[in-house]
Amino acid sequence: LSSRSPSNFGNSHLADGVAKIKEYLEEQKNTPLKIAITGESGTGKSTFINAFRKVNDSDEGAAPTGVVETTTEVKEYPHPNLPNVTLWDLPGVGTPNFPADEYLKKVKFERFDFFIIISACRFKENDVKLALEIKRMKKKFYFLRSKVDFDLANEERKKKIDKQKTLNAIRENCIEVLRHQGIKDPQVFLVSCVELHLFDFLLLQETLERELPAHKRNAFVSALPNISEEIIKKKKDTYQAQIKYHALLCSGVAAVPIPGVSTAIDIAWVVTVVKEYVNGFRLDEKSLKSLADSSDVPYSELLSVMTSQLGAKTITPELILNLLSQFAMGSAAVMLCSGVGGVRDARFWCLGVAPSHETERSALLGGWAPRACCCWHRWGNTF
Template identity: 40%
Template sequence: MGGESSRDQSLKYSFFNEEEQKMLKSDYERGGVEQVARLIQNKLGDLDNTEFNIAVTGECGSGKSTFINTMRGLHSDEEGAAETGMVVTTMEPTPYRHPNFPSFYLWDLPGCGTNRFPMNKYPREMKFERYDFFLIISSIRVTVNDLKLVKEIKRLGKNFYFIRSKIDNDFRSLREGGRKFNEEELEKIRNYVVRNMQEAGIPSPRVFLISNFDLNQFDWKWLNDSLEDDLLNINKCVHILPNLNLKIVDKKREKLKIRVWMLASISEEVGAEAVPGVSLGCDIGILIGGIIHFRKCLGLEDASLQALANRAGKPVEDLKAVVNTPLLGEITPDLITKLQCSVAGSICGAGSSFLVTYKVLNDALDELTENARRVVKSILDLSTFFSEEELKQLKSN
């Protein structure tokens, strides 16, 4: 009785603190709607760390640097490639940009368990906390150090893949011994790794068997597909993953639905102590900032469309031709007012700032998502862009 509900409390503390609310109102009075919209965009940008860091770790000589070069489509002698060799070459954590995801960094870590980097100091010296995801590379067998890495990564509450590299060496050894390297032999190696992980307390490890020199054999495609799927479930990736297929577009929509509720909550936060005329202006600023953020996340800005067109080998004009929404033009206060008016009559209790803002943003997100899907579908005829399996799946959607 007389106390705040849990929802009221969540609204009050979910996005802007009291001081920020005062600043928001003050900035509106000084700079108008455009200033508020800019602040909302900046706030959303702060929530999304635009860098995603993947640590590539394991024992010395396991093929970490070669793996990173292969992932980036580079030979060891090309400019920008990670240094490789028969002796220790990586002496400190070194970041390399992922070729498809410019905001993603693959970190080449020094080998663990050496005199210079003993295991009892390794996670601390490598600053494991900074990484979002781990790839453990092992070249021969599951070692004690590999299992120690796994336990430390899990202790930090982070996820990893275990990658058994140099499968081509196993192939060669079996062939020289007069045995055939077939799927059964491959599964023996996989089961050995899985069994060791399970004994170490990891019930369902993700294990991939690869050769750093042959991307067409073994688990390379599965590795890339799995990594893409798992990254889709990480909130901070929502606006930096390119729209390579419809699944990515739909997953982004799912994540952005949470932002719709968040932005509608801000509208209610700011309006709770409204100054006449200010609450409405803040709502317009919130909607402008939200829509601009959504279209950026969904890859509908010029730079994102150009990057997708370059990857697909298609003129960017072809992609833009399938886009049909006024939400890609300038988002003006007049446009927002029209959107507000169009939904107000359909909502019971239309005076609620929360409800109107929620409905406008929800409708805008659906419209932008549909346009992003059209862009992806416009490149389905390019077999070089998608695998045969992806094409079948996309066409079925």
């Protein structure tokens, strides 16, 4: 934890401690993360922005896609569940309104945390000039070579290929071009903007997480699309690290009693936190219906394999109290209280969104279901 974390607040008065914990959690929740996406038209910028946010191209608020230049100005696209995380679609370098020598000034580069430079073939002179200028301004940039899935499909039509050798050849070619133009030790990530789970996106995710400042990492991890078990586990770990602070806060002046439990909680606070977790795992009704539409898996089938009791539900005080009462009456609550370190912590764990193993398994719906209907039953049997 950073020096701003509650563990370093000392032995101040309880009320001051609670206020500082609340301030810390609000800072964590509202830390801005601004990601700039740039590249020529037709490289898949808009598709990448939509896929990262788990937004379909036809959804309201989606970045417009097309082979012609659709980006004529800097455009902001907020994450649907985390408005503090925004992806920015930037016009290509050297377009009439954004000449190369004025580009960074015109896009107001200082507001962005890092830049992603996308190319669908070879990185060109303007891409390199931009990267070198970003570096001079002491900002981070990352090269993404998009549409790799199309390249593989085209090669396979001609002959039988070794996919890994082909991918390595594409990567090495990009690296050689960048080196030749003055980029020292370039790293190129191969991606499919449509199928983010393929190729190098997870490597990109790990690199960004490692290189981002500590106070930005939680925002980045929370915003990641649920396309792998690793990402879902990282989200679970991020949420779990905050449980003890939420548990302290929910025993405040607005506390209400729970049948079967000797103490009370601030139910409104719990509802807020549970909604954040459900949305973060994309187990809310809107996200699940969007998943059903994009994967051609019936919504009812998604619900049938979901194990979390809070998925696809309207999170209300009544629902939370009912679940807490059920768990508090059973022996599981007693075991959790002794194992987690207190009744307050245990209440969150009992809900199954704090986040439990069951919630993690349910969240896998957001990662695996879209791959193909033929794969659905194979993974569905493991839930």
